Amino acid sequence: MAACLILMSGAAVAEPLTLAGDFTQGGLVVGSAGPGSRISLDGRSVPMTPDGKFLIGFGRDAAKQSTLTVTDVQGGVETRLLNVEPRTYKVQRIDGLPSRKVTPKPEDLARIKFDNAGIGKARASILVKAHFSSGFVWPVKGPISGVYGSQRILNGKPKNPHNGTDIAAVEGTPIVAPADGVVALVVEDMFYTGMTVMLDHGLGLTSVYAHMSEIQVDEGAVVKKGEAIGRVGKTGRVTGAHLHWGVTLGRTHLDPELLLD
Ligand SMILES: [Zn+2]
The missing domain is CATH 2.70.70.10 (Glucose Permease (Domain IIA))
Incomplete structure (x- = not known):
């Protein structure tokens, strides 16, 4: 289900970025990255716990792709293009x-x-x-x-x-x-x-x-x-x-x- 593509990186992030959940319309994904990292999804800032957990979600009519960017405290950057599975509704x-x-x-x-x-x-x-x-x-x-x-x-x-x-x-x-x-x-x-x-x-x-x-x-x-x-x-x-x-x-x-x- 998870489909990610690593797009680019300047300096790589020091701690691995992990994502687990439903990459589908209506789905929730739990992420983890280096504590203190700045996370953004499609340009919007995403909050993080002190130990590096964060949440991203996809709405009913979410676009087929979303862009997640992680910038860690050392300035390392990782950008992932997330494919979001479309659904049909009753x-x-x-x-x-x-x-x-x-x-x-x-x-x-x-x-x-x-x-x-x-x-x-x-x-x-x-x-x-x-x-x-x-x-x-x-x-x-x-x-x-x-x-x-x-x-x-x-x-x-x-x-x-x-x-x-x-x-x-x-x-x-x-x-x-x-x-x-x-x-x-x-x-x-x-x-x-x-x-x-x-x-x-x-x-x-x-x-x-x-x-x-x-x-x-x-x-x-x-x-x-x-x-x-x-x-x-x-x-x-x-x-x-x-x-x-x-x-x-x-x-x-x-x-x-x-x-x-
Ligand atoms: Zn109801």
Whole structure:
């Protein structure tokens, strides 16, 4: 799957650059390079832990190639051209949603803006800690009722692509943290996502748990992989009980299923 091409080097980097993960749209790659190196992906700066770990991700519509540049503390440079596997996405039609949740009323817009600001703030934080190194498990086990990337047609109206994985489960089913992290956001009632929790897994990697019926963690708490964070519900924009699980690196939505061990 990994396809890299070493393009050029002036002075070579002193410590080897390693990359492991999914070089595909929606995929996450964990990298390692000399501590203190400057990393950039397509010209954008990428944060690193003190011991040299970093994360790069490819969005739903990522270009076929990305350029990764590592500049180490001695000035050595390595540039790699990464081939990113394209995917095809499904179309999912969902009918029977309350019309106000598909076409919000003017009085809903302030609340949606407020919700988005909270989510945006959590995603913008860079926690320089490799909680993600715990690896990922399913937060809930159940049939997949919505996959990453699908084009959504809600009550007949084309909407944004689905940016996570929907897992169907009966109301009250426990939800666990799929990986180590810090609780970044707890909101009782968001317009679209209802009762919502966000976890911060470090270096800009966050995850969201939506439509819950109960929340069992507080903001700022450190959670371990497998620890209960709440219960499945049907709050927000839903037609039935399920968990919407989303994973985002910075502002790039990734495919949660690709993270699983
Ligand atoms: Zn969903």
